[in-house]
Every structure is written in structure tokens, then in C-alpha cells.
Amino acid sequence: MTFDHELHLLTDEQKLHQLRQLPCFAQQTVSNISVIEAGLSQASFHVVCEGKSYFAKYLVENSIEPRVSQLTAAYGLSPKVIYAEQHWLITEFIVGQGLEKSKQSEDKKLAITISLLRQCHAISCHVQDNKEQAVLSSVPTLDIPVIICQLLQQLKLSKSQTQALKSLIYLLQQNLVKAYSDVDNIKLVLCHGDANFSNVMAAKNSFATAKVTGTDKDREIARQLLDFECARIAPPSMI
Known part of the structure; x- marks a missing residue:
């Protein structure tokens, strides 16, 4: 049995112990960790440390989510990443409402989601350094x-x-x-891969500034995309 396989089989109690030992928490006082059970495919936790709230997600082996989350966070499209490694992703904890619970019309929800996805796609055209390009190159192409x-x-x-x-x-x-x-010059872009209303958060405590150029450039946004574990390089129509 490999170490990675053993890690994948950790119990919740073992994951909690490991979570407390991560470098971002090890030298601080963690006052509470609670399990987040609703709507998530991987074990996730709400961590309260030194009076601040964090979202912690335990990742499957070789997940691309940490790298893509760091890239999209830099463009204001997802929560700020606090710490990332092969098996853990720690971000700021977003207090807000998922778009699926909004009372807005379906057309309005679709417009909001499509706007965010369009900004996600645009990242492929506006990467600013070799590090960001390396992240894009590591994202699998949709098959x-x-x-x-x-x-x-x-x-x-x-x-x-x-x-x-x-x-x-x-x-x-x-x-x-x-x-x-049949489509001339089809362009492959960074796609979320799991675009649904529950992965769009109306954040009350995090207002990021978008770096992507276009009509939304340099404006404060109150909505962000969550959960990039299914991200792929694909045609824009694959979202």
C-alpha cells in the first residue's frame, strides 16, 4: 500500500488531526473545527483559528484543484487561498448564499453564472507570467x-x-x-467543469478585484466560483 493510498483511507478523526498540524495552523490556536456535510464531494471543514474562519478541503490524490484555485483566486474569481498542498486546500471561509438559494429568476441566475464563466475562460488569454502559464499547462484537456x-x-x-x-x-x-x-479556429480555454448554481457564491465578507480585462475589469465583485476539482481545458461551450 502506498503512502498516498493510506492517506486517502484516513478516517475523519485522522484528517482532523492532520488538519491541525498543517503549517498554516500548527503554530496557532485552533479553537474549533466542524465538518461541512452538505453539497460537497470531498471531506470539508470549517476551521476557526485565532478568531478567523477558514474553509479546509481534503483532496483526492493528484487533484488539480489547489493549482487552479490559486490561479482563479489571483483573478478575483474564487476565495483567497491561504495554504495548498497535494492533499489539502485551505481558503478564506466565505459567508454568503449559494446562487441556488437565491430568489432571483432562472434567467438572472444563468446570466450571473455565465458572466463568471466568461471571466474564467478569459484567464487563458491573460495569464501574466510563466508560473500562471505552467498552471494552465498542467490542467488536463477535456476528454x-x-x-x-x-x-x-x-x-x-x-x-x-x-x-x-x-x-x-x-x-x-x-x-x-x-x-x-467543423468549427474554424476553435479556442480551448480554462473551464470550470462543474458549473451549477451551488458553485456560485454571493459573498458577504470577500470582495475581490477582477484582473481579467474586459467590461468587468477592475470592478469589485460580490460573487465567486467555488469547487474547481473538475476544471479542464476545453472549448468555451463546455463551461
């Missing part, structure tokens, strides 16, 4: 058939069902190749 195959591995299917789905995946792949070839 829909591979993702579908990974999802199918989690299902219990009969041999005939598996074969039928493999045939559909092949047809999908061929159609995607044709669709891409």
Missing part, C-alpha cells in the same frame, strides 16, 4: 469518452449493457471529432 468510461466503471452493468454503452461512446467520440473539425 468526454474517458470521463464517461470512468463513470461507467462505478456502475454494475450486464455484459450486453456494457457493450451497448461502449458503442454509444464510440459514436459520441466520432461526432465530437466531426463537430470540432
